[in-house]
Amino acid sequence: MTDTRTDTRAAALDVLRTLVGRPDADFHDGQYDAIEAIVDDARRALVVQRTGWGKSAVYFVATKLLRDRGAGPTLLVSPLLALMRDQVAAAARAGVLAASIDSANQHLWDEVRERLDRDEIDVLLVSPERLNNPDFRDGQLPGLIERTGLIVIDEAHCISDWGHDFRPDYRRLRDLVAAAGSTPVLATTATANGRVVADVAAQLGGPDEVLTIRGPLARASLRLGVLRTRDQATRLGWLVEHLRDLQGSGIVYALTVSAAEDTARLLREAGYDVLAYTGKTENAERETAEQALKENRVKALVATSALGMGFDKPDLGFVVHLGAPSSPVAYYQQVGRAGRATDSADVLLLPGAEDEAIWSYFATASMPTEEQAAAVLRELDPDRPLSTPALEALVDVKRSRLELLLKVLDVDGAVRRVRGGWVATGEPWTYDAERYERIAEARRAEQQHMLDYEALPEGPEGCRMAYLQRVLDDPSAAPCGRCDRCTSAWYPAEVSGDAAGTAGAALQRVGVAIEARKQWPTGAESRGLPVKGNIAVGERPEEGRAIARLTDLGWGGTLRRLLAPGTPDAEVPRPVVDAAVQVLRAWDWAERPVGVVAMPSHGHPRLVDSTARALSEIGRLPLLGALEAATSGPPEGAGGASLARLAGVWSAFRVPDDLRERLTASTGPVLLVDDAADSRWTFTVAARLLRQAGAPGVLPFALALQA
Incomplete structure (x- = not known):
């Protein structure tokens, strides 16, 4: 032997x-x-x-x-x-x-x-x-x-x-x-x-x-640090000013796709060779970006967690986080990309005020609800497979969440994937609320660990590496002697006015496109909607604009606070009006609007009405009126699957007679104003009504884009 x-x-x-x-x-x-x-x-x-x-x-x-x-x-x-x-x-x-x-x-x-x-x-x-x-x-x-x-x-x-x-x-x-x-x-x-x-x-x-x-988790080459900055402009300004001082090439992590793309653009404008790397990056572009980093042809990839497990560059010199991941496991996994074959690598966390809101969003997006599971099981038959798109047409569950839910039900034995789609197995199934609550509680504990990591006291007792080891149950945890708690801050904390100003100007940049829907969702007839295939060109809106996405680094925070549940409905703030005017001035529309129309809003009627009035006055455009709500409550289907959301707003609006008269006499497109755009079906249905009523064109404008 x-x-x-x-x-x-x-x-x-x-x-x-x-x-x-x-x-x-x-x-x-x-x-x-x-x-x-x-x-x-x-x-x-x-x-x-x-x-x-x-x-x-x-x-x-x-x-x-x-x-x-x-x-x-x-x-x-x-x-x-x-x-x-x-x-x-x-x-x-x-x-x-x-x-x-x-x-x-x-x-x-x-x-x-x-x-x-x-x-x-x-x-x-x-x-x-x-x-x-x-x-x-x-x-x-x-x-x-x-x-x-x-x-x-x-x-x-x-x-x-x-x-x-x-x-x-x-x-x-x-x-x-x-x-x-x-x-x-x-x-x-x-x-x-x-x-x-x-x-x-x-x-x-x-x-x-x-x-x-x-084995032990500690890596002697890593030098950890956390730098709290006054605001987003200062945080990005630090990156603009000091990224070149970090050794070698590395990764700058951001929490959202838009933050990664915006940061990459800012750094390129500041003269850095960087590339964005997100879940939206095509596979071929990902491979090109990975190779560019491995060959040190770029200073950094500005990435979401899409660049995580499995990326192998032994001499990666630094990892910087713009915003903290939601758990020590995820954080350690990402910082572990650095310093694998070097004597020293720098790891710096720049927390953001928006971190906890982003954690909450992603945590709730990943867990199926009991109501959604019940809806799926009601629609599935043991003998008649349904494809995912066909099932989406029958249940009020967005595609990404529906795919996740089907996998959960499949693993639990309640449904089975077969040729042609999904079938029910007939096996009894109950929603394991206790299990999901245990997972949610664990997630909340992990988030608190990250907040505690940011606030560790000075001195070896606050060693950042030792803290990560302890919360990951590594028995070899001991002060590293290198981090900013064991010694002193190894990174500069100051940011020049020029760098902060450059970042601030980028954060104040406004204007994102709202793409026009061109096709009705599959299965519309199953909901009693008399449409299918392509949306007629004469009934579509034009490409629209919003001030910013809710996930954007700059205006995203302002708009999140403005539109947050519980925020009192009020007149639009002047800075938001000014931002809207900037968007309109930069809008390269084929034809200038000849009037303004307001959407009816259940959540923010004063906000939408005052925005429409302000743009009418500043743009010297007549305020033609507003669509009317045809139902007493908010449109159904918000946040659900595409077809369900269309069905929810299909009969939600009507064109009043006085607005119809003005539209018939209009000689150009109208600016249609709302508070937020998400699925874009609200704008699509409203534009169809306005164009059927005589509007030559519709230009959607929203304060915020939710995706």
């Missing part, structure tokens, strides 16, 4: 050295322990180690050894297929051939299947969502499980309800592990507290069956 294990270690070391390209490479503490448990003992192992420790080396080396012993291919489940290019290329150099089946390479699926059948693939990479694709789940997965030599679950914290990502597809991996029988299983993650570790181990078979290898 000893000789066999000695042979295993020697063979493993040869593969490792080929993999990393260094003849003197050796295993980090715990790496070979995991490999030995998998290869020699066919055990299940959970590896919790900081980013850069070499978790991918464990599963690629183990795969090579198992394949050399005649085992079948490894099945690697990961949400990071697009970010595993470097690891896959390194594995190929070590003789481990990997291929993926994902939404981006559909044209290669048949070839991958044929190579699998010929046993030419060592590692098959799939996303957790792929496991529930009907063709893959029913046609390929059973046979693959029978012959697979190793199952790897990457970013395994997602299995747990207590992980920082709410990913229902990961919950079905418990069934995959159960079906694997005696096949060895490896789960890896860089970020997990004790509760997550225990939960994942339980789902892999229990603490007695699972070898857990957990």
